[in-house]
Amino acid sequence: MSDLYAEVILPLPLHDAFTYQVPGHLESDIAEGKRVVVQFGQKKLYSALVTALSSKKPENIDVKKIYEVLDEQPVVLSKNIKLWRWIAKYYCCTLGDVFKAALPGGLKLESKSKVFAVDDGTEAELTEKEQLLLQQIGSENSTVDELQKKLRNDFSYPVLKSLFKKNCIQIEEKINARYKPKTETFVKLHPEIENKKILNNKLNDLQRAKKQQALLLHFCEKINAFKKDVLLSVSKKELLDGTGFTPAILKELVKKKLVIQFQKQVSRIEEETENSQVSINLLNKHQEKALTEIQASFEKKQVTLIHGITASGKTEIYIHLIDEILKSGKQALYLVPEIALTTQIVRRLKNVFGKKVGIYHSKLSSQERVEIWDKVLQFQTKPENGYQVILGARSAIFMPFSKLGLVIVDEEHENSFKQFDPAPRYNARDMAVILGLQNNAKVLLGSATPSFETYYNAVNGKYGLVNLKKRHTNVELPETLVADVKKAYKRRQMHSVLSPELYELMQGAAEKNEQSILFQNRRGYSPFVECFTCGWIPKCKNCDVSLTYHKYKKRLTCHYCGYSQQMPDSCDNCGSNEIKTRGFGTEKIEDELKPLFPNASLARMDLDTARSKTALEKIIQNLESRKTDILIGTQMVTKGLDFEHVSVVGILNADNLLNFPDFRAHERAFQLILQVSGRAGRKNNRGKVVIQTSQPEHPLLNLIISQDYTSVFKAQMEERKLFRYPPFFRLIKIVVKHKNQQTVDRAAIQLKQFLEKNNKLILLGPEYPLVSRIQLWYQKEIWIKFDKSLHLDNTKDFIIDCVSKTKHLPDNSNCVINIDVDPM
DNA sequence: AGCACGCCGACT
């Protein structure tokens, strides 16, 4: 009999799969896509994922055995792993990195070392430190992590090790299941009460215990005991909550053998109680036309872009498409940027598709994520119980779909689809396209301001293109005007940060009881403070940035690492007491507008005021119900706010958008301004947008005013071609990081020298990025541009090789070098 | 990522 071997991937940044032997008793349980517990290295246990089985014994390797098979059913399908492999290859990261990103936390396990005291140490000769540690370990068996936290500086690995050597403690690796099904106490009738007659008798017996009788009666009503459709049980919580009955009364009923309590597994996911599914809205003629065009386009093209202006009702078109795919028995994935996961769209989808919809995003607990994951899996075997539609943020591309038929990426231009920091640095929009290709599912990208890469693909025929140029409410697009703040400052016409144009429009709106939205891309009170006497500016001690002043908290905060300190009373440099705030953040604007609009109610929407989901919802609700007259916000206001009574939108400082040092600056500025503008629009009165700038003659502004997407696109394409940027050239960014500045400088230059050996690559840098030091780590970037005709895999392999060579040079091993493919 | 192994400076 030949032995069985399993290839597994570990949740570690390792390139290769590892082979383990499957012991005989596990041969019938093991399967591809199941998780197994394996030992990797000296002691650590991990949950690894089986990707292949074979009977060939690997040569020259001392294989270890699999300890345990964790799953009864595979948690990942081979077609899902296919996408993982694609991602690892394309984004130059390891399969382990992708594995870590793909599986919900609850399905990833890692061993924790548990420490037991086995000897009180009286026999052995112990140092003072060892005795102290042994006492702390005591009789409880805590994990090493816990000990470390509890003892802080008193903890030391060497002491622990010597205790181990002296046989005073035992260390054991335990793998702990992070996912535990949630259970609740349920109550049902005692099995001895077989019919209504007995029940009635028992009820009569309780004449002298009125409360118990009442509770039993209440219980019977809850389970419909007197009607036809008798429910078997009711949860204790539902039975007692808000009734005034105490658990003690219930306990008496249990004691008298009238009811019994038991534990039952429940779902953590709150289901909408509404059972009645709302029917799908009818589309207007423009939407109908767009839908037909999309369907026709899908006949020919795998991917289609719908370019629909703000408030053109794209969501309803998506719902029609999803409905269609569900009827064909397939699954649909609906991706939205993280912030767009507001209740509005969740509610709409749940109303239409009911229990078929699952929501998946980063705010869910890892336990909740596991449950949603399971329900997507279930669709394969028990479609009626599983999720057929997933509405989610970028990580939803990893869900274990078995019969995917449609992928929708809404607001496809949003850069939050791209993951920045831990690898895999993937773009979920692009991976949605790959996912579609791999599953032969149609992909629909939607945006009012498509990314230029996508639009380029659409006009070149790689993607289908459908336009939707009418707003569904028949509201016209707003009128846009440019306000010259430089001139207004000179003439002393400014009302605080408001140009006379914007001020007047806002006054007019206030008189008509209409709302205004102001956009300023800086949170806090002022982006920096400065000593009036000597010009000293407080900087973060961990990062190369000035500290932002937050007036409400009276603190200076770093927006990169979170470092925060008290606002100083005097200058650290010269001792002067005059420290002035400089520049405007949303908080300061709110402050300054209060006296200008004394009768208006102001609200602010930024990371500080909308940290929690409920806080954000409250702000949106207040705007919806018109409790808020003027909303001041950052990026956040560009998304998902469609309000009928917003008539004025102000972009307070367009300069920093236009002058941002990035090849995509104009694209971004245009998208942002158009998106914010899209919030304006009254039924009977055209909305107004004011763009405040000190360079009113900037060529981009004229194009923005005319809302001329294609002209901006064409102009930008010329520039991108000339300067060899995407979509004409491929772009890879390499970031070298180290705590020591000299090391970064040296390693970056060494890396460049390796890269220069390929003369087909165009290299920029190494240069310090905008913020050269974050969290005590210095960084330098090298940008690589290369022609699309170059062999992609070979070029990437060459780059990976250069990185690895650089890391192996002396003293570079502690350098972190990240490869970012298609950076944003 | 962890963890062991190995090679150099400050202590008994």
Place this chain on the structure above:
DNA sequence: GTCGGCGTGCTC
């Protein structure tokens, strides 16, 4: 002479 620092490389 050893203890322990970190730099280097391997883990099925």
